[in-house]
Amino acid sequence: MPDRESTCRHCGTCCVAPDISTLNKPAGVRCLHLDGELRCRIYEERPGVCRGYRPDELCQMVAAPELEQRVGRYLGLFGIESAGGV
Numbered sequence: 001m002p003d004r005e006s007t008c009r010h011c012g013t014c015c016v017a018p019d020i021s022t023l024n025k026p027a028g029v030r031c032l033h034l035d036g037e038l039r040c041r042i043y044e045e046r047p048g049v050c051r052g053y054r055p056d057e058l059c060q061m062v063a064a065p066e067l068e069q070r071v072g073r074y075l076g077l078f079g080i081e082s083a084g085g086v
């Protein structure tokens with residue numbers, strides 16, 4: 001399996017689109033730890049759910065030029081309603 005750094009495009013979608021209960025983050029709401037460059041401010045201390053995430057075909061499926069578009073595609077694929085804006 002390829003490692004995260006070799007395949008992750010740092011598109012930010014997985015830090016915005018899904019709900020992450022550990023972080024009290026609803027679906028469609030930007031994680032408070034995501035910076036303006038779409039990097040995690042607490043990368044070394046990020047929770048296990050984030051550590052365990054691996055890029056997969058979903059990353060290709062939601063690919064789009066803008067974060068808002070990617071998040072919209074993600075939510076649409078799973079029929080999830082956004083709780084907020086990007």
Ligand code: SF4
Pocket residue numbers: 014015016020023031032033034035039040041042043046047050
């Ligand atoms: S803690 Fe970091 S890796 Fe986890 S969702 Fe937030 S920004 Fe992304």
